[in-house]
Amino acid sequence: MDLILKVWRQKNSESEGKIETYPISDISEDSSFLEMMDVLNNNLIEKGQEPVAFDHDCREGICGMCSMYINGQAHGPSRGTTTCQLHMRSFKDGDTIYIEPWRSKSLPIIKDLVVDRSAFDRIQQAGGFISVNTSGNTQDANAVPIPKENADKAFDAASCIGCAACVATCKNSSAMLFVSAKISQYSYLPQGEVEAKNRVVNMVEQMDKEGFGNCTNTGACEVECPKGISLEYIARMNREYLKATLIKDKK
Numbered sequence: 001m002d003l004i005l006k007v008w009r010q011k012n013s014e015s016e017g018k019i020e021t022y023p024i025s026d027i028s029e030d031s032s033f034l035e036m037m038d039v040l041n042n043n044l045i046e047k048g049q050e051p052v053a054f055d056h057d058c059r060e061g062i063c064g065m066c067s068m069y070i071n072g073q074a075h076g077p078s079r080g081t082t083t084c085q086l087h088m089r090s091f092k093d094g095d096t097i098y099i100e101p102w103r104s105k106s107l108p109i110i111k112d113l114v115v116d117r118s119a120f121d122r123i124q125q126a127g128g129f130i131s132v133n134t135s136g137n138t139q140d141a142n143a144v145p146i147p148k149e150n151a152d153k154a155f156d157a158a159s160c161i162g163c164a165a166c167v168a169t170c171k172n173s174s175a176m177l178f179v180s181a182k183i184s185q186y187s188y189l190p191q192g193e194v195e196a197k198n199r200v201v202n203m204v205e206q207m208d209k210e211g212f213g214n215c216t217n218t219g220a221c222e223v224e225c226p227k228g229i230s231l232e233y234i235a236r237m238n239r240e241y242l243k244a245t246l247i248k249d250k251k
């Protein structure tokens, strides 16, 4: 396949960026999108030009690093797919492909397609954990009975990979789908219930501090989420937040 790539180039967080045009040829339709980006970078290096900076790690849909808009869609045209799992057979010979970084004030661009996602780390650090006594008398987690429905919902929530496609897609730059998944993966389980109230309050507060917008229930995040995280978790997070704040002293 021969393609025209229109790629966002930006030297650093201070400089202005712009779209550069790169024709690319002989791309196999069996190669992945990131392999195509590797070919582009090899071509640029051979010409003595700066390669395009983009994030990636696992290339298996697990780490959530490969974030970019492809023709205006987070992670490209295929549903339930990260950029690293996207194949070039999703495009046609002669296509023009626009490749841009996530756009959100809370995820500032570091260089080219790489954004700073440390806001997500700080939200996780505010409560995305359970405290476990490791004295040697710790109960085996598998010995605690958990209803199948709750285990399934916790597992589904835990499949969030922190890619931030939800933020990038939301017109308000809301991080509520991400935060609600991270809260729900614990609150559905008895091990997570102990700190549930503090967790939801602290994580929501940190989310607000980071400048993410509010949810207005348009549902774009759910559509573009590569892991199919449901809006139902946002409703659950809102209920938990109300319980933890409004009625925290009543039993």
Ligand code: SF4
Residues within 6 Å of the ligand: 064, 159, 160, 161, 162, 163, 164, 165, 166, 167, 177, 178, 181, 221, 224, 225, 226, 227, 228, 229
């Ligand atoms: S909720 Fe979905 S889109 Fe948002 S960070 Fe998690 S996996 Fe990515």
Ligand code: FES
Residues within 6 Å of the ligand: 055, 056, 057, 058, 059, 060, 061, 062, 063, 064, 065, 066, 082, 083, 084, 085, 161
């Ligand atoms: S590189 Fe890890 S999810 Fe794409």
